[in-house]
Amino acid sequence: MVADLSRPQVGIGPQRLCNGHWASVVNAGAEPPLLLRAAGGALEVVEVSGLPLGLERGELYRAAPLRLSAGDTLVLATDGITEVRNGSEFLGFEGLARLVRGALPTPSLSPMAGSIVECARAFCSKGFTDDVCLLLARRR
Numbered sequence: 282m283v284a285d286l287s288r289p290q291v292g293i294g295p296q297r298l299c300n301g302h303w304a305s306v307v308n309a310g311a312e313p314p315l316l317l318r319a320a321g322g323a324l325e326v327v328e329v330s331g332l333p334l335g336l337e338r339g340e341l342y343r344a345a346p347l348r349l350s351a352g353d354t355l356v357l358a359t360d361g362i363t364e365v366r367n368g369s370e371f372l373g374f375e376g377l378a379r380l381v382r383g384a385l386p387t388p389s390l391s392p393m394a395g396s397i398v399e400c401a402r403a404f405c406s407k408g409f410t411d412d413v414c415l416l417l418a419r420r421r
Contacts, residue, residue, distance in 0.1 A: 302420055304355070305344040309334040312358050312374060315381055319352025322385060324378055327355075349420040354390070356381055361413040362398070365405035372404050390417040 306314055310333030316325045329345035347355070358377055365372045372380075380397045387393035394417050402409065 302349045304347045304349055306347060306355070307331065307342045307344045309342060310336070312360055312363055312377070315356040315358075315378060316347060317354040317356060317381060317385075319350060319354070322382075324382055326378075351420055354393075354417055354419045356397075357414075357416040357418075358397075359412055359414040361409060361411035362401045362415060364411060365401050365409060367404050367406050372401060376404065377401075390419055393417060 306327055306329050308314065308327075308329045309331045313330065314327040316327055317323075318325065327345050327347065329343065331342040332340055349355075363372055363374050363377050377397075380400045383400065384393045384396040387396065394415050398413065398415055401413075
C-alpha cells in the first residue's frame, strides 16, 4: 500500500479481514513504531519509514501492514522521549524498548503509558526539553 499524505486520506488504518485484524502504519519521519505481542511478550520493530511530513511535495509513503492479535499493543513515540539525556548519554530507541518491556504487564494502557513517560523523565537529568508524545493502541 502506498499513501499520498498530501491529500486527506480515507481508509488508511484499521482493516477487518476474514482471517484476522489488520492495521496499516505509515511513518513520516518519526521513531519506528514498536509492536508488543500479547502472546509471549515479543517486542517487534515495525520496519516502516519515510521523510518528515511536508519536506518533499508529493512524497509517497509506504504503509506497513500489521496483523494484530487480541492484546497486541502498538507503541508510537516522538523523539522527545528517545532524545532525553542523562549527561551526554541519550535514552535512545533501545532505551525506549527497555521502558516498554519494563512497563509489562499492565492490563490497561494508561498506567503503561504513565510508566514509560515517568521512567523516561527519571532517566533525564534536566527534564524533558522537547515535545513528548506517546500513543499506545491495543487490539481487544
